[in-house]
Amino acid sequence: MNRILSTYLTPLFHFGSLTVTDPDGQSSRWGDGTGKPLHIRFNSKAAEWGVAINPGLKFGEAYMNGGVDMVEGTIFDLLSLVFRNGGSDATSEPWMRAIDRTRLLFRRYIQNNTPRRARANVHRHYDLSSQLYDLFLDADRQYSCAYFEDPNVTLDQAQLAKKRHIAAKLCFDRPDLRTLDIGCGWGGLGLYLAQHLDAKVTGVTLSDEQLAIARRRAADSGLSGRADFRLEDYRDTQGPFDRIVSVGMFEHVGLDFYEDYFGQCARLLDDDGVMLLHTIGRTQEPANTNAFIGKYIFPGGYLPSLSQVTKAIERSGLIVTDFEILRLHYADTLRHWRERFEARRDEAKAIYDERFCRMWEFYLAASETAFRWQDLVVFQIQLTKKLGTLPITRDYIYETETRLRMKEQAASRTERLESWDDRNAAE
Structure with missing residues (x-):
């Protein structure tokens, strides 16, 4: 699995049962094995890298464009597990904070609602x-x-x-x-x-x-x-x-x-x-x-x-x-x-x-x-x-x-x- 993505997922899932299959067909498991089993599959290296670097935008895009599929469970089940595990606090990597700061710089342009x-x-x-x-x-x-x-x-x-x-x-x-x-x-x-x-x-x-x-x-x-x-x-x-x-x-x-x-x-x-x-x-x-x-x-x-x-x-x-x-x-x-x-x-x-x-x-x-x-x-x-x-x-x-x-x-x-x-x- 992508090393950056693995680093991000390791502290995230304290509980639950999530299997992630990478584009090479290798599967990794996260959580303590409790609850409803969930399984996602990355269909391309590009989708995997995108989610690793900028999950706030790229995971939704990967799901929308078919770069990620749910093998078991639904997208709601997955997002529920992420946020019940404190997912909103997990995007604290330096590059993720930099992305947020950059978006803030462009806020005036994005929200210029003339x-x-x-x-x-x-x-x-x-x-x-x-x-x-x-x-x-x-x-x-x-x-x-x-x-x-x-x-x-x-x-x-x-x-x-x-x-x-x-x-x-x-x-x-x-x-x-x-x-x-x-x-x-x-x-x-x-x-x-x-x-x-x-x-x-x-x-x-x-x-x-x-x-x-x-x-x-x-x-x-x-x-x-x-x-x-x-x-x-x-x-x-x-x-x-x-x-x-x-x-x-x-x-x-x-x-x-x-x-x-x-x-x-x-x-x-x-x-x-x-x-x-x-x-x-x-x-x-x-x-x-x-x-x-x-x-x-x-x-x-x-x-x-x-x-x-x-x-x-x-x-x-x-x-x-x-x-x-x-x-x-x-x-x-x-x-x-x-x-x-x-x-x-x-x-x-x-x-x-x-x-x-x-x-x-x-x-x-x-x-x-x-x-x-x-x-x-x-x-x-x-x-x-x-x-x-x-x-x-x-x-x-x-x-x-x-x-x-x-x-x-x-x-x-x-x-x-x-x-x-x-x-x-x-x-």
């Missing part, structure tokens, strides 16, 4: 075939962390609970509140707010595919008068708004644009307004974006530490009025996505190809392990301009969630009755 570049980055990921997302997302196409009030609920129930939880924190105390959804996706949250809270929603996205679907959904549900979706950069949006919400978009802003982002939100938010930011973040000190995900999945993306976010908020003049950290909710969300994608992998391969499927398998597995065993969580940050804008206890959040559950149930009963009437009329 309007034009932001549009191109969004196109790379969110303008993929709509059929792909149907394979693994819930029926409402929520492509962000769900909220598992109970670990046994379905993905659709958990995503509905997420929308309910966010809506309650926004405190819709009257109808017709002007609401901005920054990064509105396929329109699910905006349509929920329009339907259940009587909000007047403006949703902005940089994805053509998302825009077309969001507009179609608004028309089909009779909510076009209350939900207006636009192809627009948030920096060009005109206000004011009574409520601002942003879910899963802040990760694409880029560190150097944080002050611009919160400054724009402050300008757009009415003096008595409320904002809710839902974003992935880190529990530890700032770090580079995962090299593979930054190159192939979310170009220009960055996951901030709490200190980086709050510093920019403080300079904007906005006030943090509530803060919640969702722990492990995204790990469970990604587990559902990963299992759904695997169950329909052949369909994904028919849309794209084997390389694409391997790329997404690695992306979903690496993301889940990061949320389950590393330092990634989700921040929900509530913001206002005045200390007295919201009630001084959190009771209103729980009371609103109860009322919204009742509205959802009533709407579901109505939809079932209408569907039953339609079927009878057709007969």
